[in-house]
Amino acid sequence: MRFRPLLFIPIFCATLWGQDPALKDAFVQAKALWATQGDRENATARFDSVVAALASKAAGLEPEWVQVLCESYNWLAILDDRSAQNKARTQVRLQALIDLNPDFELDRAVTSQRLLALYDRLKGEKYALVKLSYTPEGGRLLVDGKSSALLARQYLPFGTHKLTYSRAGHTSSEIVLDLGLHDVKSADLKLTRTASTVTLYTQPSDVEVLLDGQSMGFATGRAGPEAAFLAIKLGLRPEDLSAPFVIPQLAPGKHRLELRAPCLRTKALELGPEWATPLADRTIEPIRMDPSRGTLSVSSAWPGGEAFLSGQSRGTLPLASVPVCSGSYDLLVRFPLGAFFRRITVEEGKTLNLEVRPKPRIAFLGLEGGDFTGRARFVSHLESLGDRLQQLAFLPARAGESAANALVRLKTSREAELVLIARPVPDKVIHQVELTLATLDGEEERLVVKPLEEDPLGSLAARLNAVPLVQRPGLGFSVLDLAGEPGPWVLAASETALKAGLQVGRPILKVQGKTLATAQELQEALESVKEPVSILQEGGTTALPLQWEALEIPLGSKDLCYPALLAQLRLQYAGAKGDQANLIKLNMALILMQFRKFDKAIELLRDARLTAVQGVSQGTIDYQTGMCFLQLGSTYQSEAMQAFRQALKYPQATLLGPDGPQVAPLARQALEDLK
């Protein structure tokens, strides 16, 4: 008899091992000490240590640990009963056991009849026995709203109790019992089936289950041994599968089952009517989800970009064929100046190649000042301004941060290239709001809007979206629109065009086989043609190569926002090389001249060198340099003269564009004025 407890040791070892090794060791050793060595004192001490560790958190214990605690009480009651000193504690141990789990059955093999009787007597003082039957089994029992194990016998405290039994695909059953001293009651919990159920397992877990397009929840967790026979068929272990996911009410008819998970290929199953009728519980073979990936490549001519996919850093550019789970992402590339943002979709098995360039970031610093009619509406317009901007990345105002603090923060961190501040124009009644848009270096524009007008930010958004070109495609000739001529009339042509056969003084009849009536139509056509471009005139067809013609951006236009334009050009410059970079410099300088920052403009112009000698070219740069020096006063007169003399070396240089006025006569006049 003393050896019988030894049989329990391996069982407990198996179940509890790995959860709390020290406590489990103490429990196993306690049983071994008494069973194999008869060492009651040490066994009692170890059981006490187990009780001390678990009793205080009994309400939150896992069922296995509740079992350990119950058994420890059981053993302690036995040990105390055999010790003269501790005998008085026997009843306390049993009472604690009953309070913990009245349904616990004492180990009749090691517990004396006397103790068994005492245990039953103590239990009978507070609890009544309820005999339960479940039809069908496998449902869920709630006793007074709390989940309970499906036991055939259950002790419940005296008083009224509500028992609710439910199961998927069935109506639920509810019984109310009124229990008193010496009561023994029976409860038959019978359910009626109302629908079929479908149980499924997925591999892996954490898969969203959709039935006929409606999300039913997620198949999570791990399956238990009950799913072993299903797992084996697929060569898997049960724990490789998710816990069973039950679709509780499958209506008659056909259904579409869809399973979705990130990085996995979406699976769809058609459930025929036989899955719903006749009414039954059915199980689908475990559904194995296949991985779904594409690749993403991101590159940029601008250096220093760091890519973030939906907030997760993916490293610095370039990203070359990086495997990415298929799906939609927010791609953000942060550059030292500016950022690129786009919502992208990576498709399975495909490569998404992106060439990105930074966009200037505009930080809204907030609407200052007091309340006025329409303020809330105006604020919502401001907050949604970012949705309307195509050329800028919008950074909303931070809650609780003043505009002044935000400006200091941005100047330090350089997280934005532009700032936008809104201030009501002070008046008896506020009817206007002044919007100040500025670069961090202080080039600013102000715009006054009426907050109650239909679209108070319409003009601002339009201006922020407008980016004029600094280059345009051309063919090396200029044309006029003349009444009576069938097409644009060629006024002059470059040597290349003349050599190719273009005839000056004659109209152009067709370009790439298409009839064009005006110079405007010709310019628009050149935006989309591929070279060489065939030009039909009366004498024949000429093939001309496309060439990029430099432009000066228009200044003082109400349709453009110059701080934003300056920020755009600064970013473009960071990714440009050669003549293109220098042309951007020239245009940045022109904007700075508009802001009357002639010293800064000179800094840019001084380093700019264009290889072209016709149109907007080096002569243009020299002339604009001279104009800047002129504005700085007589101190820089000699530098201005030097610049104008330089400009005269390029007699074909023009302002505005290839068809603009020549620089030379203007430079000559400027020199004369300076003499």
Place this chain on the structure above:
Amino acid sequence: MFVPSSRLRPLAALICVLPVLAQAQLQDGDLAERLFRTGERAYATKAFKDALDAWQQSLQASPRSEFAPGILLRLARHQVEIEHKPDAAMPYLDRLRSDYIKAPEAAEGLLLRGQLLRKQARRPADLKDAMAEFNRVIDLFPGGPSCAEARLLLGRAWRDQGQWSRALQQFLDAFRLHSGSAAAPQAMLEAAETLDLMGDLPGCLRMLQRLRMQSPQAPEAQEAAWRMAVRVKHRLQKPPFRNDGPWPAGQLKWLKTPTLLALAPDGDLLIFQKELDRAFRLHGNELQPLGPAAPGTVAMLADPAGAIWILTRNGLLRENVAPQPLGALGAISGAALDRWGNLWVADAKTPAITVFATEAGSRALASPTANALAPLPTGGVVVASDADRKLLFLDVEGQPRVIVPYGKDLPGPFRRVLALSADGVGQVAALVDGGDFGQGVVIFGPDGAVLRQATFKALGVNGNITSLALDHSGGVILCDRRNDLLLRLN
């Protein structure tokens, strides 16, 4: 009871009075605003007297109020635009300039003052003060809305002084630095014309094309279209003349002894019919009588506003203006209006040209006896002198810049110039007669070069051609007195 000492009493009194003074100032400011608004409302309903009274009261109630600059500008504008008394506007503008030079309204005020001074000028040297005002606007309000206009006007002033490069610089800046401004299309048009004056015809044509592409809806774009067309036709294409026959097409014997032709700025033809002693405007195919009956008419002109000027043996006749005697000129052979509004008159018996200023008297410019005159876009005129057998292209001061002997670059010389016509962009058409060349038409460029020519014999024109006009399509309209019709050479 506390009684302040005698030293503290003034301080105490001041402390007591300060709030009252502040309140009074506040009330004055409030009153000034109310009166300003009252004036605005009244002006909007054209109750000008009430408006002016309210504004004057506002100025009196609070001479230094924030509304004072705006009121001064409004009062000045009213005098110019409604009362047509520019002199009465000057005191307001002077005050605006002296007391409120930093106010935003000062830009417009300075600009208006410059415009008034420009109108007062009768010769290039008189433009100095106006130019100073335009320069002030540019220097003080560089990014302001008036700046583009100031650059445009400054450019015109330089052009009127014959400073083409400086004018071009200002015109370019007016549209280059203020693209999209109201002044930009005008500035582009002026820049194009200035480029032509500087001898850059391709640059001029490109600028006109740019204007048409950038501001296709602007009136200046229409202007650019014909200016471009006539330049290309006369100076680049130079096709041989072709007789299109009666013009308008099919109109025969429809006039009563037409003797003089002129072209209005809008392109309409002005015809003087001797039998009716009256001028007419040909608009479309419809003849509209113009001005009073004018027997003895010897010359007919159109001013930049489109009004007709008729010179008779008795003097100058203009609509709504009293007849003006033209001194001792008894044999008027030709006349032209320059850009300053001066009337240049040639007399067949006087070896000089008499220039009549709009409001002042006249002066005589030394010149050979002239038979015909036509204005030039440079501000001067072109003179035909049969006595010297020369065409003289005079500048605004009457100095000859180009001299073209009769018959130069032609198959043979002609003897007489019966009439001259200019198209406003530099081309001059001459109706010539006699000599080896005979009767025909010659078109000269701004530099005096022959662009196109033909004899009537070669064109099959048989009639008594007394006058001609260059139209906006590059054609020449001839006035056939004998057959009572017009002909068009294309």
